[in-house]
Amino acid sequence: MIDASVLETEFHAAQEAVTRQGDVVRSLKAAVKDGKAEKSAVDEAIEKLKDVKLDMERKKKAYEDATGKTSGANKEAFRAAMLNALERRLFFIPSFKIYGSVAGFYDYGPPGCAMKQNVTQTWRNHFVLEENMLEVECPAVTPEIVLKASGHVERFTDFMVTDVKTGDCHRADHLLEHALEALLEDARNPPSPKAAHAARDLLARVGELGAEELGAALTQYGVKAPDTKNDISAPFPFNLMFKTSIGPRGDLVGYLRPETAQGIFVNFKDLLYYNGSKLPFAAAQIGNSYRNEISPRAGLLRVREFTQAEIEHFCNPADKSHPKFQSVAEVAPLLYSRALQMGEEKKPQRMALGDAVSKGIIANETLAYFIGRTYLFAQRIGLNPDRVRFRQHLQHEMAHYAEDCWDFEVECSYGWVECAGLADRSAYDLNAHSSMSKVELSAYERFAEPKEVDVLSIVPNKKELGKLFKKDAKAIADALEAMGECDALEMQQKLAAGQPVPFKVDGQVFDMQPGFVEIKKERKKMSGRNFTPAVIEPSFGIGRILYCVFEHCFYTREGDEARSVFRFTPVTAPVKCTVFPLLQRAELNERAEAMSTALTRERLSNTVDTTGTTIGKRYARTDEIGVPFAITIDYQTVEDSTATLRERDSTAQVRVPLAELPGLVRRLTDMELTWEEVAAKYPAQAAPAQDE
Amino acid sequence: MIDASVLETEFHAAQEAVTRQGDVVRSLKAAVKDGKAEKSAVDEAIEKLKDVKLDMERKKKAYEDATGKTSGANKEAFRAAMLNALERRLFFIPSFKIYGSVAGFYDYGPPGCAMKQNVTQTWRNHFVLEENMLEVECPAVTPEIVLKASGHVERFTDFMVTDVKTGDCHRADHLLEHALEALLEDARNPPSPKAAHAARDLLARVGELGAEELGAALTQYGVKAPDTKNDISAPFPFNLMFKTSIGPRGDLVGYLRPETAQGIFVNFKDLLYYNGSKLPFAAAQIGNSYRNEISPRAGLLRVREFTQAEIEHFCNPADKSHPKFQSVAEVAPLLYSRALQMGEEKKPQRMALGDAVSKGIIANETLAYFIGRTYLFAQRIGLNPDRVRFRQHLQHEMAHYAEDCWDFEVECSYGWVECAGLADRSAYDLNAHSSMSKVELSAYERFAEPKEVDVLSIVPNKKELGKLFKKDAKAIADALEAMGECDALEMQQKLAAGQPVPFKVDGQVFDMQPGFVEIKKERKKMSGRNFTPAVIEPSFGIGRILYCVFEHCFYTREGDEARSVFRFTPVTAPVKCTVFPLLQRAELNERAEAMSTALTRERLSNTVDTTGTTIGKRYARTDEIGVPFAITIDYQTVEDSTATLRERDSTAQVRVPLAELPGLVRRLTDMELTWEEVAAKYPAQAAPAQDE
Structure with a gap:
């Protein structure tokens, strides 16, 4: 991983160099005017200015590539270029594409699937x-009761509005956000400072608004349906679960x-x-x-x-x-x-x-x-x-x-x-599911030594209840025993004061009289306690993380915007190694296939590219899906059983004995070995022309 | 993998030995009666008979374990014992258990999930x-059109009948199968040979019956709803897709x-x-x-x-x-x-x-x-x-x-x-999706050399069609061009004979007259062809395969039905190695934790069992979830930095230096090394008592 702060320092130093050289040019020009310097000195200084500017641009790009700190327009262009690369190389595919696709569904194609x-x-x-x-x-299909307990049936909603004429559906909060953003960014007809302040304040709170506030705001800002500009309905909650x-x-x-x-x-x-x-x-x-x-x-x-x-x-x-x-x-x-x-x-x-x-x-x-x-x-x-x-x-x-x-x-x-x-x-x-399922979901903690604890004791007088309430007596007794501390103590107070207490069980109300139940707090020696874990x-x-990995790893080769590269780590790269026979010759193809088999034996996903195009084009193709390593089988391979190993980001190559290559790539991929260590050990292959 | 045929041979040999020894006993008894032999010789022979019988039972069990060739009752008992082990050790759990479960849904618990x-x-x-x-x-949620094309919307059905009183649903074919099986197995009231033949014949064809035949058969055999014995409705198709x-x-x-x-x-x-x-x-x-x-x-x-x-x-x-x-x-x-x-x-x-x-x-x-x-x-x-x-x-x-x-x-x-x-x-x-989506799903094959091929040519006379049919002309021309070879040649024949041909386009019928369209077969030189791939x-x-792995791997230790073992291969085993400190001592626990960390570094899932129970009980617990290897840290470990390594099925142990253990278990798990090789290299640990 390149340290972004180093790149930032280098970029700022280059910026300063440009400023300094600009000053040099300006003072030289003045000197020429005053007859104190030669014209050729100015030309030379301008040439140098061009150089340092170029250097600065390069360093700016390296820094921006590493940090993604690019302008809004750049961001759009960056994303478009990256999505183009992703879609062209089948990292993902809009699902059901031959049927016109359905919004919100994507397939992972082979490299996307491997990376996921x-x-x-x-x-x-x-x-x-x-x-x-x-x-x-656990299964995805879930019975309603589970999601009632979790609150999703009631509360897993977004506010929706519909186009009153077409019936099209929109997210109310998104429409309001867009309206507010448009208002704030309207250069031709800028809002008053007061209006801008109010809009900005509302914008920060959109996610917290209830249906009524949201509806009022949509009305206040005159929000219409996108595209059609028709009126919209009042916002209402729409449950986001597939039923x-x-x-x-x-x-x-x-x-x-x-x-x-x-x-x-x-x-x-x-x-x-x-x-x-x-x-x-x-x-x-x-x-x-x-x-x-x-x-x-x-x-x-x-x-x-x-x-x-x-x-x-x-x-x-x-x-x-x-x-x-x-x-x-x-x-x-x-x-x-x-x-x-x-x-x-x-x-x-x-x-x-x-x-x-x-x-x-x-x-x-x-x-x-x-x-x-x-x-x-x-x-x-x-x-x-x-x-x-x-x-x-x-x-x-x-x-x-x-x-x-x-x-x-x-x-x-x-x-x-x-x-x-x-x-x-x-x-x-756990409390929610425990209360819905009536199954105790708790853990037991044994105290280091027994403790004196106040414990609530509720003892229904079953005989009395039975006499009076007959078949309901058991349900009443159970409900009494299940009372929370607060309710129980309140009842106890009233009963102690001789008041009857109305008590609701399964929708029916029964009058509790003094003597029907004994409620008290007792001090007990406890050796442990039950509690609901936190x-x-x-x-x-995973999908979002993967998307961000794509963005952080995408760059274009210096000086060639058309050559895109993904700098995936060897761990995440969809394919670990490509094998290239330099030319379409049987003796090279055979050795390439043997190498592929050896790599597969090491559980390294790999491909052999036997197309006859130039090796440079083939390297570009493998860079495009972020393959970290490439092995090229050339005529020297036939002679001395060595091949070249290329690293994607530096495009540097070394020459390695065939027998050592699978293990070497394995260790590089497992990140047990760095490219620097490999480059130090094996002779460099001075063939940058191959990478053209 | 033990070869079942070897076990079968051994089992049969042991059976013969029992028969032979039985003969010996019988003839000796006769000899004693005749005073030709001593009573003690009979006793001795009987003792030996007991031994060979025991040996035969053991070999029978080994053979049955390896092949599952057990009787019906044995199968039920075997399955019950296995499911008990699976459920007790949380290989799987009925889904939504605290809410009473829903039929047909299971969760994988930790060992089940790891094995899957x-x-x-x-x-x-x-x-x-x-x-x-x-x-x-691709996503699981699929728009209808895709499954219309594949035929699932229309044909992915089972025949269902309902209990006319309770509304309970049953699979019609299952009810019929059970009725026929009951009929055939009814020992008290056996069917006539003719009836048995008819039932057996029908049983073999149940899966092929249509709604009417199925209904007729259910009526013929008087099938009622299970449990309630109520009447059932006629069978009707029920689509099995979740909508x-x-x-x-x-x-x-x-x-x-x-x-x-x-x-x-x-x-x-x-x-x-x-x-x-x-x-x-x-x-x-x-x-x-x-x-x-x-x-x-x-x-x-x-x-x-x-x-x-x-x-x-x-x-x-x-x-x-x-x-x-x-x-x-x-x-x-x-x-x-x-x-x-x-x-x-x-x-x-x-x-x-x-x-x-x-x-x-x-x-x-x-x-x-x-x-x-x-x-x-x-x-x-x-x-x-x-x-x-x-x-x-x-x-x-x-x-x-x-x-x-x-x-x-x-x-x-x-x-x-x-x-x-x-x-x-x-x-x-591919044809089904191509025809539904109107997207050509074909591949192109370039011929080794160009071939002469008969090609159908359909050329509508657009001028003529336009004059007569105005705005419909284009649709008619398109439909003519899209005709299949058979239809086209038939039309050509009729037109050549001067007959008008009624031609249906989008539900409307137009009369084609001679001269409206030229249809002919031409011989063309083609360099390749488009075709729909096979x-x-x-x-x-995966779930069924996993279930069968459970069945094929389950056995009980000889002489102890309560000690169940899964002989999972190291590749599929949910946990690869357990680490046991022999006693609850800090110096042993520390070394066990260090060993666990070293195993984890080798990506070997492992657990440490520090419970104070006997090592035998702990081995039994690890056998129960099929852990292939176990390392025991004992007092010798503290002295000479070695520990014992135990193999699950043989329960054999060897003593290995601590430093070598993680790599050794790694290679055993990857099946690069067999236990026999390990046993040959390291000294055996003669401590069978530990396994008690």
């Missing part, structure tokens, strides 16, 4: 294997899961037992989730079917330390804390995670540990560490039950994109 | 990587794909281009498919959401040879050809695939190549090669367009289960 596999397997190794997580796989029906009777409603997490929660009890009833432990799931987006845009970033990789780390809410925290305490990603977001500069800062926890910026070690592991993962798959950050949720962004949330954001041509969310969700999810949830969107 | 990953990755390496296939990944709606308007019908294959077909054009417009090539997809089964039973074998791995090999219909066929020509799996199924013995036979192709038993090299590769794959993941076979479809089982089909069947306690299908589907699928489709059900 590589990123997913790297994730699995980095998280599941190294942390000994319990991986599960289906399970079984032939048609009476069991199912949805495609909107996230994989619920599958882990419903299995908590079995997983805890599998883990020897010990906390903390983490479970993970990689699988597809589904969101029926109202009008998907932003290409690969907002799709209707996507792969998630989610972790649920279950722990004692009283102890969120992490045994391996020290291993990431020195890791220092860009942190964009709440304070920095509210501050003057609005810029994230690098900070060691150990400091962030000790200063209370990150709520606990476990959350910080996963932030550190996520940052290391990002680097392993080839994201630019200067273009990833962790942004803390502002208070109003978090659900009421969440303790702390950080989004893992990656900078790309669309701006900063959320690629993972890391949230301390407290005991919310959940810390790192949740990754 | 291992089987899937092995499949990917064995097929996609080694064959350089083009892997794609949903894409987008917010509700007007775009979608289904969850019933197979992954269609995603490959719709991308054929792009994939062909990606492959340099060259045939043959194969594309593959691994992903989930969905079938809304009417009443799923047979546990893990018939589920509503399952993972498929499908290959579509596209080739020239005139050339179905395979370049790598020679590599499998000597491979000889059990083949159950059409002829063998129709023959007397009804037994599959081992046959070299080279012979099967040359004798015309398998239709072509490519199909046979994939049969060979499937057989090798089965062995790699630990299926017993004596319990897998390839069964050819009988003529009536195949779709009209199919050229040849073979099912990969695996024997398990449910009988022979279809785990993959290998079909030569001719050009059916498709050979190997399609695997």
Whole structure:
């Protein structure tokens, strides 16, 4: 990984050199006017100015390539060039293309599919294997009750408006955002400072508006349907889950899961037992989730079917330390804390995670540990560490039950994109499923030594209840025993004061009289306690991460915009090595095929390119899909059983004995060996002409 | 892999030994009676008889374990014991268990999930990587038009009947099968030979019956609803696809794909281009498919959401040879050809695939190549090669367009289960999508040298048509040009005879007169031709394969039915190695943790078991989930930095230096090294007592 700060320094130094040389030219010109210098000296200085300008442009490009810090127009051009390369080389394909496609669905073609596999397997190794997580796989089709418990049936909605004439559907918040942005950017008819302020303020709050406020704002700004300019309906909530029906009777409603997490929660009890009833432990799931987006845009970033990789780390809410925290305490990603977001500069800062926890910026070690592991993962798959950050949720962004949330954001041509969310969700999810399923989802903690604890005791007088309420008596007794502490103590107070208390059971109301139930708090010696574990949830969107890898790795060869390259790390590259017979000759083709077989034996995905085009064109083709290494079989191979090995980004070549090549490429791909080490060991092949 | 035929020979030899010794005892007893021998000689002979009987029982068990050739009752007991082990150790979990589960859905728990990953990755390496296939990944949500083209909307149905009182749904064919089986097995009230013959005949044809025949048969045999014994409705087709709606308007019908294959077909054009417009090539997809089964039973074998791995090999219909066929020509799996199924013995036979192709038993090299590769794959993941076979479809089982089909069947306690299908589907699928999408899905073949070919030429007289039919003229001309050869030549004949021909275009009929269109066959020199490629489709059900791996690998330790073991190959085993500190001591635990870290660095999934139970119990626990290797850290480890390594099936142990262990386990797991080689190199640890 090239360090962007080095490139930045070089770029700024070159800028200064241009300024200095400009001054030289100007003063020389003045001197010529005054007859104090020769015209030839000016010409020479101008030539030098051209050189340093060229150098500066080159260094600017290198810096911009490494950091993506390009202007808006550049960003569009960059994205267009990259998407062109991705689509041309079949990294992805709009799904059902021969039928005109359906918005929000994409297929991964061969190199895209291979890369998605590589990123997913790297994730699995980095998280599941190294942390000994319990991986599960649950179905996507989910019965309604599970998603009622999680709140998705009621609340997993976006506000929609329809075109009153065509019936076309639009996301209300997107329409409002576009209207406000257009207003603010209208150069011909700029808004008053007051109006601009109001628009900017509203723009920042669009995501928080309810249906009524959203409707009022759409009316206030006179928002119409895009394209048709027809009137739009009032906003109403649209549930984003795909609905289906399970079984032939048609009476069991199912949805495609909107996230994989619920599958882990419903299995908590079995997983805890599998883990020897010990906390903390983490479970993970990689699988597809589904969101029926109202009008998907932003290409690969907002799709209707996507792969998630989610972790649920279950722990004692009283102890969120992490045994391996020290291993990431020195890791220092860009942190964009709440304070920095509210501050003057609005810029994230690098900070060691150990400091962030000790200063209370990150709520606990476990959350910080996963932030550190996520940052290391990002680097392993080839994201630019200067273009990833962790942004803390502002208070109003978090659900009421969440303790702390950080989004893992990656900078790309669309701006900063959320690629993972890391949230301390407290005991919310387990409590929700426990209360819906009536199955206790808790863990047991044995105290170091027995403790005196106040315990609520509710003892219904079953005889009395039976006499009075007959067949309802059992349900009443059960309901009494299940009362929460607050309700129970209130009832106890009233009963103690001799008041009857109306008590609702299954929709019916029964009057409780003094003597029907004994409620008291007792001091008991307890050797342990049951509690609902807290959940810390790192949740990754694999497709978005992959898209950002594409953006961070795409560049064009210096001096040739048409030659695009992906600088994928060997771990993520779709194909690890290409084998080129220099010419279409049987003796070269045979050796190329043998090399391919040897590479396959090393589990290295590889291709042989026997097309007769120039080796330069073939190198360009392999650069385009980001193959890190290329082996060329030439006539020297026939003589001395050596071949050239080329590295993609430097285009440097070395000559290596055939027998050593498969193992060498294996170690380069596993990142056990660097190209520099290889270049130092083997003789360089001075054949840059081959790369033309 | 133990050879079952060796075990069979040993078992039969032991049976004979028992018979012989029985004879000895009998003759000795007679001799004692006659006073010709001592009583003690009889006792001695009886003791020996007991020994050889014990030996015979042991050999019988070994043979049955290896082949699963057990009686019906034994099969039920075997399956119950295995499912108990699987469920207890969380290989799988009924989905949404805390909500009472939903039939046909299962979660994979940690070891099941790891094994599914291992089987899937092995499949990917064995097929996609080694064959350089083009892997794609397409969404499960599919718009209706795609599945209309494939025929699933119309024909992907099972016949259903409902209980007229409760509305419960049942599969009509299953009810009929059960009724016929009950009739045939009724010992108290056996059917007449004629009735038995009719029932047996019908039983063999149940799968082919239409709604009416099925209804008639259900009435004839008086079939009622199970459990309730109520009357049932007439059978009607029920489509097995899960239906949903894409987008917010509700007007775009979608289904969850019933197979992954269609995603490959719709991308054929792009994939062909990606492959340099060259045939043959194969594309593959691994992903989930969905079938809304009417009443799923047979546990893990018939589920509503399952993972498929499908290959579509596209080739020239005139050339179905395979370049790598020679590599499998000597491979000889059990083949159950059409002829063998129709023959007397009804037994599959081992046959070299080279012979099967040359004798015309398998239709072509490519199909046979994939049969060979499937057989090798089965062995790699630990299926017993004596319990897998390839069964050819009988003529009536195949779709009209199919050229040849073979099912990969695996024997398990449910009988022979279809785990993959290998079909030569001719050009059916591409033609279907081409005709629905109006996109040409064809390949181009350049002839070795130009050929004279008869070409149909249809030239509408546009001027004449325009004069007469005005605005319809263009549509008529287009339709004329699109005519098939047969229709065109028929029209030409009639027109030549001076007859007008009524011609239907978009529902309207126009009279064609002589002179409106010129139709003729021309001899042309062609340098190549367009054609629709044929498709050979190997399609695997990963879940079923995994289930059969469980069955083939499950056994109990000799002499202890309670100690269950899975003999998973190191490749598929969910965990590769367990590390046991012999006692709960800090110095042992530390070394165990260090060993675990070293194993993880080698990408070997491993667990440390620090529970204080006996080492024997811990070995039993690791056997239960099929961990092939175990390292025990004991006091000698502290002294000389060695530890014991135990192999699961032999329970043999060797003592190995700590530093060598991770690499050694790595090579054992990659199957680069056998346990026999390890046992020969390192000193044996004579501590069988530890395994108690």
